[in-house]
Each structure stands twice: as structure tokens, then as C-alpha cells.
Amino acid sequence: xxxxxxxxxxxxxxxxxxxxxxxxxNLDCFILNIIAIPSSKLIWVVGSEEKVFLVDGETATVIExxxxxxxxxxxxxxxxxxxxxxxxxxxGVRLLTIEGEMTSLVEENAWFEHLxxxxxxxxxxASKGKSLYTFEQRLGDFELIEKDTSFTSTISDIIFNVDSxxxxxxxxxxxxxxxxxxxxxxxxxxxxxxKISWSPDKKYIGAGTQENAIHFWPYPxxxxxxxxxxxxxxxxxxxxxxxxSKHFIVNELEDIHIWDFSDGPPFGKSPKIMTCGFGKxxxxxxxxxxxVAASDEGVIFYxxxxxxxxxxxxxxxxxxxxxxxxxxxxxxxxxxxxxxxxYCM
Amino acid sequence: MTNQRIPVxxxxxxxxxxxxTLLNRILSENHGKKIAVIENExxxxxxxxxxxxxxxxxxxxxxxxxxxxxxxGDLIRILTRLTKRKDKLDMILVETTxxxxxxxxxxxxxxxxxxxxxxxxDAIITMVDAKHVHLHINDSDECKEQIAFADxxxxxxxxxxxxxxxxxxxxxxxxMNAMCEIYTAENAxxxxxxxxxxxxxxxxxxxxxxxxxxxxxxxFEAIVKYQLPKGKVELSLDEGPDPSIDVLISPxxxxxxxxxxxxVAFSGEAIxxxxxxxxxxxxxxxxxxxxxxxxxxxxxxxGDYVFFTQHGPDEFNMQVIVNDxxxxxxxIIEIEHSHSHDDEVSSVGIEFTSPLNIEKFQTWIxxxxxxxxxxxxxxxxxxxxLGMDNRVVFQGVHMLFDAQPDRPWKNDEEKRxxxxxxxxxxxxxxxxxxxxxxxx
Numbered sequence: 042x043x044x045x046x047x048x049x050x051x052x053x054x055x056x057x058x059x060x061x062x063x064x065x066x067n068l069d070c071f072i073l074n075i076i077a078i079p080s081s082k083l084i085w086v087v088g089s090e091e092k093v094f095l096v097d098g099e100t101a102t103v104i105e106x107x108x109x110x111x112x113x114x115x116x117x118x119x120x121x122x123x124x125x126x127x128x129x130x131x132x133g134v135r136l137l138t139i140e141g142e143m144t145s146l147v148e149e150n151a152w153f154e155h156l157x158x159x160x161x162x163x164x165x166x167a168s169k170g171k172s173l174y175t176f177e178q179r180l181g182d183f184e185l186i187e188k189d190t191s192f193t194s195t196i197s198d199i200i201f202n203v204d205s206x207x208x209x210x211x212x213x214x215x216x217x218x219x220x221x222x223x224x225x226x227x228x229x230x231x232x233x234x235x236k237i238s239w240s241p242d243k244k245y246i247g248a249g250t251q252e253n254a255i256h257f258w259p260y261p262x263x264x265x266x267x268x269x270x271x272x273x274x275x276x277x278x279x280x281x282x283x284x285x286s287k288h289f290i291v292n293e294l295e296d297i298h299i300w301d302f303s304d305g306p307p308f309g310k311s312p313k314i315m316t317c318g319f320g321k322x323x324x325x326x327x328x329x330x331x332x333v334a335a336s337d338e339g340v341i342f343y344x345x346x347x348x349x350x351x352x353x354x355x356x357x358x359x360x361x362x363x364x365x366x367x368x369x370x371x372x373x374x375x376x377x378x379x380x381x382x383x384y385c386m
Numbered sequence: 387m388t389n390q391r392i393p394v395x396x397x398x399x400x401x402x403x404x405x406x407t408l409l410n411r412i413l414s415e416n417h418g419k420k421i422a423v424i425e426n427e428x429x430x431x432x433x434x435x436x437x438x439x440x441x442x443x444x445x446x447x448x449x450x451x452x453x454x455x456x457x458x459g460d461l462i463r464i465l466t467r468l469t470k471r472k473d474k475l476d477m478i479l480v481e482t483t484x485x486x487x488x489x490x491x492x493x494x495x496x497x498x499x500x501x502x503x504x505x506x507x508d509a510i511i512t513m514v515d516a517k518h519v520h521l522h523i524n525d526s527d528e529c530k531e532q533i534a535f536a537d538x539x540x541x542x543x544x545x546x547x548x549x550x551x552x553x554x555x556x557x558x559x560x561x562m563n564a565m566c567e568i569y570t571a572e573n574a575x576x577x578x579x580x581x582x583x584x585x586x587x588x589x590x591x592x593x594x595x596x597x598x599x600x601x602x603x604x605x606f607e608a609i610v611k612y613q614l615p616k617g618k619v620e621l622s623l624d625e626g627p628d629p630s631i632d633v634l635i636s637p638x639x640x641x642x643x644x645x646x647x648x649x650v651a652f653s654g655e656a657i658x659x660x661x662x663x664x665x666x667x668x669x670x671x672x673x674x675x676x677x678x679x680x681x682x683x684x685x686x687x688x689g690d691y692v693f694f695t696q697h698g699p700d701e702f703n704m705q706v707i708v709n710d711x712x713x714x715x716x717x718i719i720e721i722e723h724s725h726s727h728d729d730e731v732s733s734v735g736i737e738f739t740s741p742l743n744i745e746k747f748q749t750w751i752x753x754x755x756x757x758x759x760x761x762x763x764x765x766x767x768x769x770x771x772l773g774m775d776n777r778v779v780f781q782g783v784h785m786l787f788d789a790q791p792d793r794p795w796k797n798d799e800e801k802r803x804x805x806x807x808x809x810x811x812x813x814x815x816x817x818x819x820x821x822x823x824x825x826x
Contacts, residue, residue, distance in 0.1 A: 073470060113467070151440075211446055
């Protein structure tokens with residue numbers, strides 16, 4: 042990071058940081074995503090173009106190195122049982138196994154931008170523009186079972202929660218229950234929806250909009266009970282529910298807003314604001330106690346939101362940050378960067 | 387952290403005008419730049435080793451209450467993704483379909499904060515089919531808008547028309563868009579240095595080409611200077627074509643500044659003055675002229691004074707009299723006046739040196755575009771704000787605009803405000819008065 046850009050107070054805090062950088066590994070690509078494999082020290086590191094790595098998160102050793110995966114990689118999820126990696130790319134949908142093999146679920150030169158997998162690992166939904174591809178795992182292999190072309194605008198996000206998929210685009214969110222993936226419920230909102238998030242208790246669906254707002258629907262859908270939080274100074278493109286569904290966390294420029302949903306929708310209340318203050322918040326993670334946020338200028342902030350809106354610790358790296366991830370034992374934070382450096386803290 | 391914005395060129399024009407030919411020329415030229423092309427028909431561009439992305443032209447309305455605020459959802463998505471690369475792109479080309487209105491494409495860059503930080507709109511290039519444009523230009527709104535939006539118009543297929551026809555097309559294009567660069571070409575062969583990385587907001591060269599740019603226009607028809615003695619002075623007016631005449635009288639100081647101040651004053655409320663009434667300095671006065679002859683009176687401290695008059699002084703036989711003696715004016719400056727409001731697409735250029743107040747300008751331009759946004763296709767220019775060492779460049783499409791600090795003013799450079807508005811039903815007087823109300 043550019044030292045001259047940091048004000049003196051922050052520089053001093055970084056010098057006295059109680060967060061040590063455990064290791065740095067350069068993978069020579071824009072790091073799109075880092076996914077920790079549950080109950081394992083292994084992490085998947087996904088580049089934005091061509092490359093994917095399976096890395097030992099303890100020793101920074103590259104276990105598997107996948108080259109030429111696809112021209113552009115858009116999204117990645119891990120299979121909940123095998124921990125294989127599923128990727129949506131500009132050349133189709135790929136499956137990378139932890140044994141180092143790569144197969145194609147579908148091979149097409151088109152932008153497959155979003156995907157999600159059901160928690161039982163049986164279904165994968167992937168979007169290609171206005172089309173939705175459904176894959177089902179049969180006899181060990183994934184088969185394409187459905188192509189839904191009924192969407193009138195490009196799909197902007199796909200997520201899964203408990204037993205349903207949610208799919209957003211301009212005009213609303215569709216819910217597909219895994220017991221019947223041919224029918225859906227529409228949560229309508231006539232604007233461009235960017236990202237969606239569903240509270241773990243399934244009570245609320247939140248969607249960040251192109252127009253600097255978050256739109257909410259109570260679940261199950263109730264007529265005219267949807268509501269919106271507007272007035273944001275920028276697009277809200279990172280949404281996260283706490284595991285207990287009591288807090289809804291979003292980024293806004295240099296801040297993080299935490300909305301308290303413990304007593305229902307926070308009508309008339311203000312969010313708790315965590316002020317980072319150096320660069321735009323690009324990513325954050327929250328374990329119910331500790332909130333870690335990263336700015337695009339290379340600074341990582343640690344908060345205890347229950348105690349204060351001020352960060353309790355800070356660290357900086359010499360790169361623009363692209364993503365954050367927690368190790369499976371929650372002892373470490375992995376940081377991805379534009380230059381290909383992966384940090385473990 | 388340094389963040390150089392990636393220039394974006396929008397390529398528009400009717401089907402068959404030569405957009406794809408030009409794209410292929412750009413991509414096949416050995417310029418060493420990494421270019422991404424966002425096109426509407428996958429596979430039309432036939433050059434390897436370039437990033438070619440298919441786009442759907444998904445146009446979304448924004449829920450901000452403005453009917454003209456539409457954006458290209460697909461572009462937001464694609465451009466956002468293009469920033470997630472280890473190696474930065476040098477340039478992006480966006481090709482639109484033949485019938486496309488370029489506004490949503492341009493607006494996309496200003497409606498989304500993230501894109502605004504990462505990309506800058508370099509130029510809109512409109513390909514004009516010289517052979518067939520006459521078939522569309524009179525009855526196609528899309529054709530007119532594509533020309534109105536152009537920073538650069540290429541009259542392609544010039545070999546298929548006579549020189550007389552080409553001149554006529556050029557005149558038509560020029561009448562709609564006074565500030566675009568016009569090139570003629572065969573087979574889309576234009577020097578790429580004239581098309582790419584041209585900073586379309588930079589109006590300097592265009593002003594050289596168009597000497598009428600920025601010709602000032604005022605809401606008064608005459609400026610009359612007098613040397614007046616101390617004491618009471620009579621202003622004599624006869625009945626004229628209107629029942630009153632607006633007059634602003636001030637001690638003469640810097641006439642250029644005073645013209646600007648008078649322009650603002652003439653847009654405000656005037657004080658009614660009846661016959662034999664007392665005139666007030668530095669206020670816009672509406673002098674009643676319903677009688678065949680009337681007099682008004684002014685107390686002066688002596689010295690040079692300037693009278694800004696709504697109409698020519700001859701029309702009301704205006705005279706200044708002291709002790710029954712008619713005082714001859716030192717100078718009468720007649721202002722060439724045009725009230726024409728063109729229903730068709732046209733351009734208004736404004737140029738002046740006095741520095742602007744940034745808050746006043748923001749308030750004015752926001753209000754202007756909110757009310758007149760649907761008719762203002764494009765506005766762009768260079769601004770001189772008081773207290774800023776750098777030029778500020780701005781450009782807008784309908785209701786949305788972007789203003790950014792540019793390079794510092796050079797030592798030997800005159801700090802000038804240069805603005806151009808292109809659109810329908812443009813009111814030059816209103817625009818001129820409005821911008822002058824933003825003076826620091």
C-alpha cells in the first residue's frame with residue numbers, strides 16, 4: 042500500500058498492530074475468491090482468469106494447481122459433501138475435485154456468471170444471461186436436467202438457503218423450492234437487483250439495488266409487507282446475515298452498517314456504523330463476535346461490534362484487496378489481492 | 387492509490403453505416419493496446435487476441451423520477467467484471483445497435499459510482515452512411531439523436547456520393563451538432579489518433595474550427611455609456627413598441643463583468659417605475675412608457691455610467707438630459723439579438739472568462755438538467771472555478787452529468803469557461819443567463 046497515503050495515526054496503529062501476517066503466497070493472478078474447506082486446513086483460491094489453486098492454509102503450500110480452467114471465472118462454490126469446487130465461467134460450468142481433476146458440467150462459450158448449490162449437494166443452479174441451467178447429481182455425476190429461458194432480464198445473483206434457491210434479476214426475486222424446481226414464487230420489485238441475502242432463519246430476504254437501497258421481503262411472502270432502506274451513498278453490493286439472523290450487515294463506501302433485526306424489522310432505527318475510514322470496504326466477514334473488514338486500499342480492520350463502532354485492531358498489506366475469508370477453525374483470516382498475493386493473518 | 391480511469395469509446399450509427407468495419411480497423415491496427423470490445427452481435431468482430439464480449443442491450447429505467455434516466459444493465463455488469471483483472475485494459479469500445487439511442491450507454495457511466503471511478507467516457511463516435519443517411523435523417527429520431535450525441539461524426543462511404551452531396555450532409559450534421567468533429571471516410575478509414583483517447587470534453591480545437599462558438603448573447607439590446615455630471619439627471623423616454631422598457635444603470639467599472647452581472651439582473655424581477663419616478667442605481671427598473679413622452683430622474687455622483695437597455699434606445703427615443711441639455715452618449719454598443727428557439731436539434735455554445743462559484747454551478751446545472759434534461763441530449767465543457775488551480779471538465783447526458791478536475795491551467799493560458807449544450811428546443815438566452823448567475 043502507498044505509505045504516503047496513510048495518515049500518521051493509522052500508520053502508528055499499523056506499526057503496533059497485534060495482527061501478524063503469518064504467510065504470503067503469490068499466485069500471479071487477480072484473486073477472486075478464497076473458500077476454506079470445512080474442518081480442514083485446505084483452502085480453494087480462485088483467480089479471476091484461468092487459474093485455481095488448492096492450498097494448504099497452514100503452510101502456504103500449493104497442493105493442486107489448475108491452469109486454463111476458463112478464460113474468465115465468475116463464481117465459485119464448494120460441494121457441501123465432497124468439498125469439490127464448482128465454478129461458473131465464460132466457457133461453461135466446471136467441477137474441480139480436490140484430487141486435482143477437472144470436468145465440465147456444460148461447455149459453452151458464454152458468460153455463466155452465477156451459481157449456487159443445494160445444501161445436500163444434489164442440485165446446482167447456474168445462470169447464463171437470462172437463462173437458468175439446473176444440474177442434478179445422479180449416480181455421482183451432475184447432469185443438466187433443465188434450461189429455463191423464461192427470465193426477461195439477466196440474472197444478477199443466485200443463492201441457496203435450507204431448501205430453496207433464490208434468483209434475482211431486474212424486476213424481482215424468484216424462489217425455487219428443491220422439491221419442485223419447475224415452479225417459483227416471485228418477490229416482485231421493479232428495479233435492478235444486484236445481490237440477495239436470505240436470513241438463516243428464512244424470515245427475511247434482502248436485496249441490494251442499483252439505486253443505492255436495500256429492499257426486503259418478509260418470508261413467506263406477504264402482500265405489501267415488503268420494505269426498503271434507502272439513502273445509501275453507494276450501491277450496496279455486500280450483504281450478510283449473522284448466523285443467528287439477528288443482524289444484517291452491509292457495506293457503504295468506507296463504513297459498515299449493522300441493522301438490528303432481533304425484534305423484527307428495524308423501522309425507525311439507525312444502523313450501528315463501523316467506521317473503517319481508509320478506502321472503500323470491499324469485503325467483510327463476521328463470526329457473531331468479531332467483524333473483519335477490508336478496504337480496497339489494502340487495510341484490514343477488526344471490530345467487536347457489540348462493544349464499539351471503532352476498530353480494535355488494524356493491519357495493512359501492500360496491495361489492493363479483492364476478498365476476505367476465514368479459515369475453517371476461525372483462527373485466521375485469508376486476504377486476496379489484485380496482484381495475486383494471498384495473505385494469512 | 388493512483389487510479390487512472392479507463393477511457394471508453396461508444397460507437398454508434400445506423401445499420402450498415404460501417405461500425406463493424408471501423409471496429410475491425412481499430413482492432414487490427416498495431417497499436418499495442420489491450421482493448422476490450424463490447425458488441426451487440428457476437429462474432430461480428432473478427433480479430434483474435436482481443437477481448438470481445440457479447441452484450442444484450444438491456445435498458446433499465448432508474449427509479450429516480452426522471453423519464454430519461456435509463457441505463458444499460460448489461461454494461462454495468464460487464465464493465466464491473468472487466469475491472470477484475472490483473473492486467474488493466476487500456477481502452478474499451480462499446481458498439482451499439484443501429485437503432486440504439488446512445489443516451490443509456492453514456493448515462494451508465496455516471497449513474498453508477500463504481501463505474502464512474504473506474505471508467506471515463508472518452509468520445510461518442512457516430513458513423514453516418516453518406517449514401518443513405520438522407521433516408522433517415524428527417525424522420526428518424528434515432529438518427530437525429532445519434533448525430534446530436536456525437537463527439538465525432540464520420541461521414542462514411544464518401545466515395546459513393548458527389549462532393550456536393552457530401553457538403554450538404556456535412557452542413558446538415560453541423561446544423562444539428564455544432565461541436566462535433568466531422569471526418570469523411572471511405573471504408574471507415576480514419577486516422578485512429580483522431581478517434582481514440584481524444585478527450586471529447588476538450589473543446590479547444592473545436593472552437594478554432596467554429597469561430598461562432600461561444601458568441602455571447604444577452605437579454606438586453608444595447609449598452610449605452612454616458613459621462614454624467616454630479617446632481618440630478620433626466621432620462622427621457624417616448625412611447626415605444628412595448629408599454630415599458632427594462633433598464634439597468636450602474637457606474638461604469640469593468641464592462642465585461644458588468645455585462646455578466648446585467649445578464650443575471652435581467653433574469654430577475656424588475657422594479658416598476660412610473661413617469662417622473664426616481665431611478666435607482668444597480669437595480670433592474672421597468673420604466674413605464676405608456677404615455678407619448680415621460681421623464682425619470684436619477685441622482686448621480688458624477689462620472690461614467692452605463693445603461694443596459696432591454697430594447698434599442700432609438701425605439702424609445704431615449705435621451706439623457708441635464709439642465710435642458712441633451713448629453714450625447716460616449717458609446718452605444720448594440721447587441722445582436724436572437725430569440726429563435728429551434729424546435730429541431732441544435733447546439734448552444736457559451737464561453738466567458740469570469741470564474742464560477744462551484745456551489746452555484748452545481749445547484750444551477752442540477753436544476754437545469756432536472757427540468758430540461760429530456761431536451762438536453764448532451765452538455766459538456768471546461769469550467770474555471772474560483773480558487774481552483776485545475777480546469778474542471780464536465781459532461782452530461784440528459785439528467786446525469788459527471789464533473790472531474792482536469793489538468794492545471796497553464797501559466798500562459800487564459801482561464802475560460804467553455805460550455806456546449808446540444809438538444810431540442812434549446813433556449814440560448816435561458817442557458818446564458820443561468821450560467822452567468824453562477825459567477826463567483
